[in-house]
Amino acid sequence: MDTRAHYRRLFAYEAWANREVLTSLARVTEVPPKALGRFAHLLSAQRLWLERALGVPQTTPVWPTPELQRCAEELNALGKEWQAFVERLDDAKLDAAVRYVNTKGEPWQSRLGDVLDHLIAHSAYHRGQIASDLRSAGLVPAYTDLIHATRNGLV
Numbered sequence: 001m002d003t004r005a006h007y008r009r010l011f012a013y014e015a016w017a018n019r020e021v022l023t024s025l026a027r028v029t030e031v032p033p034k035a036l037g038r039f040a041h042l043l044s045a046q047r048l049w050l051e052r053a054l055g056v057p058q059t060t061p062v063w064p065t066p067e068l069q070r071c072a073e074e075l076n077a078l079g080k081e082w083q084a085f086v087e088r089l090d091d092a093k094l095d096a097a098v099r100y101v102n103t104k105g106e107p108w109q110s111r112l113g114d115v116l117d118h119l120i121a122h123s124a125y126h127r128g129q130i131a132s133d134l135r136s137a138g139l140v141p142a143y144t145d146l147i148h149a150t151r152n153g154l155v
Contacts (some may be wrong), residue, residue: 003094007086010120013146013155015079018042020142021127022075025068028139033066035133040066042126043074049119050081052100053112062103 001009021039025031044060051058064070094113101107110118124146131141149155 003091004089007089007116009155011082011086013149014120014123016149016155017144018075020144021130022072024142032133032137035130036066038126038130039071040064042123043071045122046078049115053098
């Protein structure tokens with residue numbers, strides 16, 4: 001599998017898993033505030049890293065006000081934008097540095113491939129927290145494991 005195909009697959013998984021979380025949050029009467037806050041953050045971080053990778057100013061806070069409808073809108077937009085970004089990847093771009101200023105105002109640079117890998121891991125981490133939040137509230141979380149998605153032809 002070439003590099004672009006690898007990231008195409010990971011970002012297809014990312015979009016699928018996040019849609020599953022959105023569905024699980026949307027079907028409950030009362031969404032646990034921590035779960036919704038984490039989901040809003042997860043999506044905001046995706047937007048932030050896309051903007052950093054594109055070299056454009058940050059348009060969203062890292063921890064935005066959690067609103068389910070806004071999360072749904074952002075999820076739809078991000079899936080398309082990340083897939084378009086991935087289609088322009090090649091090995092040279094993956095090795096290039098992304099220069100940015102973090103939320104503490106510190107300047108950094110990271111290899112684009114590392115940024116993309118971080119983003120996938122960051123989202124999985126927070127989806128796990130969201131699942132725990134839902135279980136603690138007596139609710140059933142989405143099953144978003146990568147291996148589940150690949151075994152079932154979901155990505």
